[in-house]
Amino acid sequence: MRRDWIYACLLLSPAMVILVGFTHIPAIETIINSFFSTGRGRRVPEFIGTDNYATLLADPVFIKALKNNLIYAAVTIPASIILALMMAVFVNEKLRGRALLRMAFFTPTVLPLIAVANIWMFFYTPGFGLIDQIRGLFDLPAQNWVGQTDTVLYTMIAVATWKEAGFFMIFYLAALQTIPMPLREAAALEGASRWYFFRRVTLPLIMPTTLFVSVNAVINSVRLIDHIFVMTEGGPNNASKLLLFYVYEVAFQYWDTAYAATLTVVILGILCALAIAQFFFLDRRVHYK
Amino acid sequence: MLTNFFKTSTTAAALALATSVPAFAVDLEFYFPVAVGGAAADTIEALTSEYAAANPDVNIEAIYAGSYTDASTKAVTAARGGNAPQLSVLLSTEMFTLIDEDLIEPFDTYLTEAEKSEWIDGFFPAFMQNSQTGGNTWGIPFQRSTPVMYWNKEAFAKAGLNPDVAPANWDELLNAATALTEKDDAGNVTQWGLRIPSAGFPYWLFQGLSTPAGAILANADGNKTNFDDPKVVRALQFLVDLSKSHGVMAEGSIDWGATPKAFFEGESAIIWTSTGNLTNIRINAPFDFGVGFLPADERFGAPTGGGNFYLFKDSSEEQKDAAVDFVQWITAPEQAAKWSIATGYVAPRADAWETDAMKAYVEEVPAALITRDHLEHAVAELSTYENARVTSFLNDALAAAIAGEKTPKEALAEAQAQAEAVLSSYR
Numbered sequence: 001m002r003r004d005w006i007y008a009c010l011l012l013s014p015a016m017v018i019l020v021g022f023t024h025i026p027a028i029e030t031i032i033n034s035f036f037s038t039g040r041g042r043r044v045p046e047f048i049g050t051d052n053y054a055t056l057l058a059d060p061v062f063i064k065a066l067k068n069n070l071i072y073a074a075v076t077i078p079a080s081i082i083l084a085l086m087m088a089v090f091v092n093e094k095l096r097g098r099a100l101l102r103m104a105f106f107t108p109t110v111l112p113l114i115a116v117a118n119i120w121m122f123f124y125t126p127g128f129g130l131i132d133q134i135r136g137l138f139d140l141p142a143q144n145w146v147g148q149t150d151t152v153l154y155t156m157i158a159v160a161t162w163k164e165a166g167f168f169m170i171f172y173l174a175a176l177q178t179i180p181m182p183l184r185e186a187a188a189l190e191g192a193s194r195w196y197f198f199r200r201v202t203l204p205l206i207m208p209t210t211l212f213v214s215v216n217a218v219i220n221s222v223r224l225i226d227h228i229f230v231m232t233e234g235g236p237n238n239a240s241k242l243l244l245f246y247v248y249e250v251a252f253q254y255w256d257t258a259y260a261a262t263l264t265v266v267i268l269g270i271l272c273a274l275a276i277a278q279f280f281f282l283d284r285r286v287h288y289k
Numbered sequence: 290m291l292t293n294f295f296k297t298s299t300t301a302a303a304l305a306l307a308t309s310v311p312a313f314a315v316d317l318e319f320y321f322p323v324a325v326g327g328a329a330a331d332t333i334e335a336l337t338s339e340y341a342a343a344n345p346d347v348n349i350e351a352i353y354a355g356s357y358t359d360a361s362t363k364a365v366t367a368a369r370g371g372n373a374p375q376l377s378v379l380l381s382t383e384m385f386t387l388i389d390e391d392l393i394e395p396f397d398t399y400l401t402e403a404e405k406s407e408w409i410d411g412f413f414p415a416f417m418q419n420s421q422t423g424g425n426t427w428g429i430p431f432q433r434s435t436p437v438m439y440w441n442k443e444a445f446a447k448a449g450l451n452p453d454v455a456p457a458n459w460d461e462l463l464n465a466a467t468a469l470t471e472k473d474d475a476g477n478v479t480q481w482g483l484r485i486p487s488a489g490f491p492y493w494l495f496q497g498l499s500t501p502a503g504a505i506l507a508n509a510d511g512n513k514t515n516f517d518d519p520k521v522v523r524a525l526q527f528l529v530d531l532s533k534s535h536g537v538m539a540e541g542s543i544d545w546g547a548t549p550k551a552f553f554e555g556e557s558a559i560i561w562t563s564t565g566n567l568t569n570i571r572i573n574a575p576f577d578f579g580v581g582f583l584p585a586d587e588r589f590g591a592p593t594g595g596g597n598f599y600l601f602k603d604s605s606e607e608q609k610d611a612a613v614d615f616v617q618w619i620t621a622p623e624q625a626a627k628w629s630i631a632t633g634y635v636a637p638r639a640d641a642w643e644t645d646a647m648k649a650y651v652e653e654v655p656a657a658l659i660t661r662d663h664l665e666h667a668v669a670e671l672s673t674y675e676n677a678r679v680t681s682f683l684n685d686a687l688a689a690a691i692a693g694e695k696t697p698k699e700a701l702a703e704a705q706a707q708a709e710a711v712l713s714s715y716r
Contacts, residue, residue, distance in 0.1 A: 041391030233489050249681075
């Protein structure tokens, strides 16, 4: 019995060392740092209690970034999931050039986000970018969506959705192929419409995939910010600033590491709450075999 | 950790052997960023190996560190981790931040009086404004630039303007831009008169308006800004009106990267951008173009820009001596000329412009002279303590005014208040 316990510890230790060293200790240190001031040069960090949190609540840029991130998540998550499901159902059918279509849908996932951002920069360029060249054919005026505070966030959302949908499609495609053929035949015999079959059979059966995909989508809505660096740097006037980008800016451009730690703690808290909620509430509606 | 160990052990060995072995090789690390494409990185490598060949007692390693932002992130992180490079080229505007972080040392300590007067005083004064504070020289100008105006001579002729004369003041600029703005039958603009890019870091080109308007954005100690000066407000109002009332410039924030391309494509007839784009535009513009000063209002004026050499504190005395020697060598006339011709950066010293190589280049590209003469009117680029944060207040204010969310006066007053809150502790 005792031997088993040692054995288990030995087996777990490599993973534990990495997890504790690179995830848990840094997370705890971040929380500790958020209660100190930033040390600069000869001034050492001092314990300042919850001052950083008070600054955070009064920081208009943080509030703006939080709002932006909520909109960003509220649109990219459902949009990329629905798009992924539609594409998966489409390329699951027997049709000519299916492999080519699947590859086409998956391409955005293979491309690094930085490259994607550069491609989209060209799409959006006012006057002579792709979108304006097409709009020009219909005598529409040039747009400057990336340069306008009320549209820039949605241009970022479009890039993220385009990038993510292909990745999620792969999971849905795999899930769709596990649906047994007899179910489809039985439904056909009963005279169920395709929409009815999709709603009552397919959708419930791929629920575990939906859960997995949606957890990933939530994480990505905070994590995927590479295109912001290339396309807008959070501007104009913070209109496309997302939380993680703001953390980077505060930590590595303003060098205010304590405040960056405070921001990180808040993001960590939000993500933990979301993950727990997703597993508790969504799990009840998921049928595992 | 390991390199640290080696460094300490070599230093220890050097001390032990100092009496018996006269010349012991000094190791130098030097970070450099590349903000313009192509030749820059190769030229630095070439210059560094030339120096190493002439000075066998110095091992110098030039490390490409990405963009300016990446380079300063790397240098500061390495320095905080006790692994600082001896030298780094970083934005001249980082001076106060680096002093505040206690990471750099002034060059003066390692120079004789003669060197100070000959070498330091040989740089263009405009470049030294971002390099000196409190009587010390903290940065040595290296890859420095300034914004200039490029205009499409073909478009000027077509609009009935004299293609050989640049608009010299704001009124002439507005008139020219109005004449140059073309619309198609549907009322859509096919050619904008003017393009002043404002995305990312609008404050830089905005200084090309606020300086002519007679304002200086920050004091020389880097602890007070003047964002709410009425002259600054007037400059911003002029910028906003270009799009909103006169319709000669596209609305919203305008991208930097696509600006040269917009010029080649005929999307904009006049553009403002860095001298660093001169080579690019010279190669790619399918029409004759002119290069000129930014137009004057009360006076001519523009900011400087680009990077300086900084000397990091955390190194041995031998290393610092060798590092200063290397910087002296690479900014000497011949090397500075080579660097300037390869990249388009403005050679930072008057004597570099007297070299044969530079004279031949100016013969071929007379526009290069404009960039030099512009320096006479140039002022310091906005730089303060906690520079990135304070600058972001101004950037946000400019973007808000350009978007029409706030009036120039409101936006700038707000930015000034935010800057005060940060900077008051540095006085």
